Amino acid sequence: MQRIAIYPGSFDPVTNGHIDIVKRGLNLFDKIIVTILHNPAKKSFFTVEERLEMLENSLKKFPNIEIDVYNGLLVDYGVKRKAHAILRGLRALSDFEYEFELALMNTRLNSQIQTVFLMTGLQWIFTSSSIIKEAARFGGNISGMVPHFVNQKLKEKFDSISDSI
Numbered sequence: 001m002q003r004i005a006i007y008p009g010s011f012d013p014v015t016n017g018h019i020d021i022v023k024r025g026l027n028l029f030d031k032i033i034v035t036i037l038h039n040p041a042k043k044s045f046f047t048v049e050e051r052l053e054m055l056e057n058s059l060k061k062f063p064n065i066e067i068d069v070y071n072g073l074l075v076d077y078g079v080k081r082k083a084h085a086i087l088r089g090l091r092a093l094s095d096f097e098y099e100f101e102l103a104l105m106n107t108r109l110n111s112q113i114q115t116v117f118l119m120t121g122l123q124w125i126f127t128s129s130s131i132i133k134e135a136a137r138f139g140g141n142i143s144g145m146v147p148h149f150v151n152q153k154l155k156e157k158f159d160s161i162s163d164s165i
């Protein structure tokens with residue numbers, strides 16, 4: 001039996017913190033489906049296509065990874081993909097309450113799919129997509145926090161925004 005996990009998120013954009021979770025998750029699962037949860041009500045900086053491209057580029061060196069997009073209830077997606085677990089990463093205290101609520105809600109909706117948390121790698125504790133966007137917006141050096149390809153995409157995106165103002 002293949003142990004399959006879904007790693008859902010916004011990945012707006014993917015960071016080295018996310019990649020670290022995927023890498024370590026592969027020690028626990030036979031396959032990880034990294035899924036962009038596309039919520040039309042939630043405003044994202046990058047389009048779904050851009051986020052997909054960045055994930056594909058950043059994760060191409062890993063085996064047993066699939067990248068997908070889903071718009072709907074996560075546990076329904078889990079059933080559809082025959083997943084055993086939902087993989088999530090936990091940083092400092094700030095993540096805990098939200099992740100705890102989400103995990104309890106998902107367990108209530110479907111008790112067959114377990115949420116598995118991996119603690120952040122110490123060096124990624126302050127790495128988040130939103131803080132990276134804030135730094136990149138003002139030209140801050142974010143190399144080492146995101147893959148090179150993502151760094152380039154952030155620069156291009158902010159350049160195209162400033163050109164259009």
Ligand code: ADP
Nearest residue numbers: 008009010011017018088089090095120124127
């Ligand atoms: P969401 O919008 O669902 O929070 P994110 O893309 O921000 O999506 O994050 C997806 C998952 O990855 C979440 O469980 C989040 O806590 C985790 N994560 C994000 N950044 C890190 C990091 N630096 N270290 C560990 N886990 C992380």
